[in-house]
Every structure is written in structure tokens, then in C-alpha cells.
Amino acid sequence: MSGILSSIAGAFRSPAPRQPRYIGADDAVAIDGWLMGGSDKGAFSIDQLMELAGLSVAQAVAQLYPLGPRLDKDANGVKRKRDNERVLVCCGPGNQGGDGLVAARHLFHMGYAPSVFYPKESKGEIFPRLKKQCENLGLPLIAPPSSGSSSFPMAADAQDVAFRRAMDNTDVILDCLFGFSFKPPARAPFITVLDEFKKTSKPILSVDIPSGWDVDSGNADGTGFTPDALLSLTAPKKGVRAFVESGGKHFLGGRFVPDAVANEFKLDLPEYPANGSQVVDITWRKEYRPASTSSRVAAWTSAVLPRTRAPPTASIPTSGGSSARIRLEDPLALLKDELGSLRHNITSLLGSKHPALDTIAKYYFQAEGKHVRPMVVLLMSQATNGLSPRWTDVELRERGREQDRREGKGRGVDEPLEQEDVLNDDNPSMMQRAKDLLSNPLSILSSSPSSSASSSSSTDSSLNLLPTQRRLAEITELIHVASLLHDDVIDLAETRRSAPSAPSLFGNKLSILAGDFLLARASLALSRLGSNEVVELVASVLANLVEGEVMQMKGNMPNRATPMSPRTASSSLAATDPSAVAAASLSGNGPTPAIFEHYMRKTYLKTASLIAKSARATTVLGGCGALQGWKEGERVKDAAYEYGRNLGMAFQLIDDMLDFTASAAELGKPGGGADLKLGLATAPALYAWDEFPELGELIERKFEREGDVERAKDLILRSSGATRTFDLAAAHSQAAIEALHRLPESDARDALEKIASDVLTRKK
């Protein structure tokens, strides 16, 4: 079997059980209603369901905290305690309390020594009977005296004292206080109980939802306790998602759920074990999306909202109850496989039937690039996916789209929206891809990264990225390369990435056309992402790139007709007025603030805009868009944008510095003041001008005279221009990191931080 086939087969043999859908409180109530509904529904009685639920609770205890071997009596003839023998079953006032009573009975018959804490008995005839069954077995019971029994005088806090003593003496605590009908905040007498849960170091197994957590939003404010393990009944509730996906021990019970209800509520249930067990261990595994990337609503809340009490990670529970997160040594390794697929996909996007266009369009993609822009998009996606309450819907919709595509039924991000003959877009690579998909839907597993999450070979880096986000990453690289093609024509560059530049190999005309072609393919791909907000953002990048290029061409051009007084010019006006340079240099002074602003604005337009807006756009795809109705989404989008903007500024400033301080060999393109030869005064030159006013004259005439470039270079190298440029870049790098810190902690955030700090130490 070929490698690809065996890896596909491997993916289908995978023993990792399926992850069920997270359901909201509304769905939980509806499912309960269905199960207990009349003849056309489930037709279960409440006793039956409680019996099954309670049995699954007891079985989960047996698996998680196995009973130690039976021991001989000690020298005094006293029975010795077995490991994990003592289980304190804490029962609440609703049906979940009934589950607890049933579980206590089963645990006793399994050999455990359970005690029952039942501070508020439920109404309904079933509960006294369940309680009586426990009393019949002689289980210690901490409960208010039943009404009608003799009122023997009791201390007011007798129940609390008994409960605390039981907590001290137990091995394991069972949290059967509240289930899906709980509405926070907890009322007495449960407040003190939940406080004790928070304080204890004993393992707590929570049933359905850790008591005190909101069923839908979980432990969002970080005030709840974190259990050692969770047993979800029927299907996990939305509120436990962060716990589950941070690797918390997670079992599922509910082997009685008929297919009809599972299908109706799209529960996506896993198989239960062949041995008849009522529970299945569905603890999150590496095969699923990584813990750090999904549904960190809790962490996000504590990261951005003023009522924050704990640092962001404190509310991301982990299996051991501790919140420590292991930092990856090289967080960028997260993207190793992704970038390989990116290059492959870009090549597919660029196919053309016209051989010359095909060759030149793909030319710059053959050389290894740094792929900074797509990397930022992919990592920002990971760092923010799951934050939006819309995330589940977005993810489900895209998963559905991919599924349809795999089945040859509908449109994925590759399929045209219009009829092919109307589009008249001859891309042989994409046609081949479409054919492959139809003839062998599984080929998607090997040819596209968008479903690599299910391929076993790339599990470590299979991220919870949406297909649209991957495509956006590819689009950013297409736009970037298009701008390189156009730049190399404008700058007359002879080399690029240590090889002949495209214009020097293919000529200016073809290079410009190839750049246009890339932009056209990027636009086509953009339209298929299905988000107008993203189209708007990325289309404005295209305009910015051209504006920046024009500013650069015109920016230093002297215009003696409209002299201005240096340093007094209104900065907003002068920022776009090229005459400012001429005026300043004529006066023999250094550059005005307006000249510097002009340079910074150009830098934003030419470099930072693409990184900033694509970082923002990917958060829109992940559910933070203006039309997705989540107000907090603006803050996520802004953090992503500010990160990208500052990273882009730092990146270009260092690029401009390296033009003076690095050799051409190190850069792989002309260096040693190449910008001066193009007549451009970048940050190091502007800072040097501040120290050596005579530089103004050379800048004004764009270093055109014999010896100008050498003289300018000499002055710049003698000045602190390079150092000040570096300092400015460092400030932007720091600002990027600060923007990032408004997002919750994650491996992806670490990787983005590394990119922002590595920018300062790069040599090319």
C-alpha cells in the first residue's frame, strides 16, 4: 500500500472515540423531554433514566478511582481501609441528586464505602424511596431530619460540621449537586458546599457540569471550582468545552440514547465499549484539535474584562486541576506541515493554460520564502478561534461545507460560485483537483491541508483552522508576491532571494502582467470566502499597496514651486506633501516631523497594511465579524490588527536598517544602501539627516550626482541612524506583543510573540 493510502487507512482505524457535539441547556431540556415523551417519543420513565444515569456515575468512579485490593484485618482485628474506598456522594435538590443516590447504592454493591450528603431533599415520590434504599444499606447519611421525626435538639451548624468531617475523611468526592437546570449564582445551603469544593485537594468527579458553573458559558468568571474529572450525561454541555479541550479527564454516560434522538439533535455520539460498560472515556486527545486553540471564552473573559480576578490561564482548567501550561520550545514548529501545504495549494491556485504566465506566476514561489504573512494569519487564527460565541456555528457551517465537498455535492473554498463557462477561468490545476475530488473524495486527505486534521501523520500540527482561514493565508502570500513582482519592475531590481529577479529573467511587461494575474487569482479566491467584511479589508490592502508605492515614487521629489517653512508645516497637510522634503532641505535644517510621518505612512501602506488587515480578517472568519453580533469581537479584531500593524512596521524598519548594515550576500538582494541608489531616504537616512543637515541636499536631489550615494552612506554610517531605526523597530515590536497580550495565552500566541521579537534579530 502506498504511503498516502496507508495514512488514509490509518486515519480511519484511529481508535480515538468521536467527540460529541456540545449542547446548550435548551437542548438538554428538549432531549430530556424527548426521552420521557409519550408513545411517539422515547417513552422512558424517570426512574429508568435515573437508574441508568446513576449506574454510569458509579462505573465512572470505578474506572477513574479503582478500588484497592481487599486487605486482611490489622493486629487489633480492625478492618483496614482499601484505596479509594470512601466516596462522599453529594446530592442536590433536583434529578441530579437522584442520580447521586442511585450511584451511592451501586457503589456500595461494588465494594466501595459511600457516604451520602443530601442537604435539601427533592419533592416527588421517587426521592424518598431512593434515600430509603441507601438507609437500608446502612450508608452514612448527612441530611436534615425528616419532618415528623422526633426533634432531638441539634446544634444549628451540626450539618455543616458533619459535612466538613466527611470531606476530611473521604477519598473521592462525587459532585451530584446540580445538572443542566442550574441557574447561577448558587443559593444556601450550597454556597458553603461549593466553597469547600474549591478548598479541597481531594479529587472531585463532577456529573454533567461542575456544580456552580453556568451550563452554557461554564466557569467564565473563574469563580467556580475545577473538578478532577467530568462525566457528561447524554452529550457534553457547552459550558464544559474549555475544561474538555484543555485535556481534562472526560467520560460520557448515556448508553440508552436511541439513534432517533441522537440524529435529531445531531449529537455525533461515540461508540460505547464492547464490554457493556455504561461509560466511555472521551478525554480530549492529540488527534482532536489542540487544547490551546479552542473555546477559550473563559480565558478571554478574564483577559479582557475589567472584573478580571485571575490571570488568563487561571481559568483554563487542566486535568490535574493545575493551570500550568507547558510552553513549546519552538512554537513555530506548530506550522511546519501547514506551510508545506500552503506552497502546494498556492501552486494549484496559480495554474494557467498559458505556459509563459504559468511559469512566471509560479517563479517566486519556487524559491523558499519566509512566508511571514501566511504564518501570521494561521497563528492568529489559532490564537483567536473559539473566542467568539459564534465559533461553534461557524465551525459547523464550514465542516458541513467541507463534508459536502468531499461527497462531491457542494462548494468548498475551491469551487466556483458561477458557471465555469461564464467565468472562463482556465486553471488546469484546479480542474484536476476538482476531478480528483469527484472520482476519489478521499484524495482530499492527501492533497489538501484543509482536512489534514483527520490524517494521522500530521496530528500534532493539525490545528483547528477553518478552510477559509487557510485560504486567506494563501491569498496573503499571493498578494505579497504580486507586490514583489511589481516592486522589482519599479526598483529595477536584478536579484531577489539570491536568484535573478523576475523582470531580469522574463522582462518588465510579463512581470507586471504576472503580478496582475496573481492579484486576479487572489480576488477570485477571496470572493469564495463568503465574507464581505473580509473582502472589504483585503481589497483595501490592494489600494494601500498602490498608494504606498506611489508615495514612495513621489515622496522625495522636490517641488520648489511651493516652499514651506521647515518644522512649522502642519503635519497632517505636510505628511502627504512632497514639497516638505524640498523645503526642509533648502533651509539647511534637518527633516520636519511631517517628513517622518510621510515615511511612516508609506511604510504602513506598503508593508504593514497587508499583515494588519489579514490578521484582522482571519478573526472575522473565526466568528468575530461585525455582522456576527458579538460586541467583544471588536476587541479581538483590534488586538489582531494592532499586532499585525506593529509587526509590519517593525519588519520594514529593520529591512530599511539592514539595507545599510547587512551585506548584499546576507540579504540575497542588493544591499549596501540600495535604497539610496533608488533615490529613497528611509528611516536611517532621515535620522542621519537630523544629525547632519547637509544630507538634506543629497536627499532632495535623490542622490543623483556622482558620489552622492557614497557620501550619503558615509554620513548615515557615522550617524546613529541605524541605532535609532532599530530602537523605533523595537518599540513597534513591543507594541505588537502588548496587543497580543490582550488575547488569551496559547501556543499560537507564543509563536506570534516569537515572530515579533525575532524580527529584531533577523539578518536578512
Ligand SMILES: NC(=O)C1=CN([C@@H]2O[C@H](COP(=O)(O)OP(=O)(O)OC[C@H]3O[C@@H](n4cnc5c(N)ncnc54)[C@H](O)[C@@H]3O)[C@@H](O)[C@H]2O)[C@@H](O)CC1
Ligand atoms: N437526560 C439525561 O441523560 C438524564 C439526566 N438526568 C439528570 O438530571 C439532571 C437535570 O435534572 P433537573 O432538571 O432536575 O435539574 P438539576 O439536577 O440540574 O437541579 C435543579 C434543581 O436545582 C435547583 N437550583 C437551580 N439553581 C439553583 C441555585 N442557583 N441555587 C440553588 N438551587 C438551585 C432547582 O431549584 C432544582 O431543584 C441532569 O443534569 C442529569 O444529571 C438523569 O436523572 C436522568 C437522565
Ligand SMILES: [K+]
Ligand atoms: K454536577
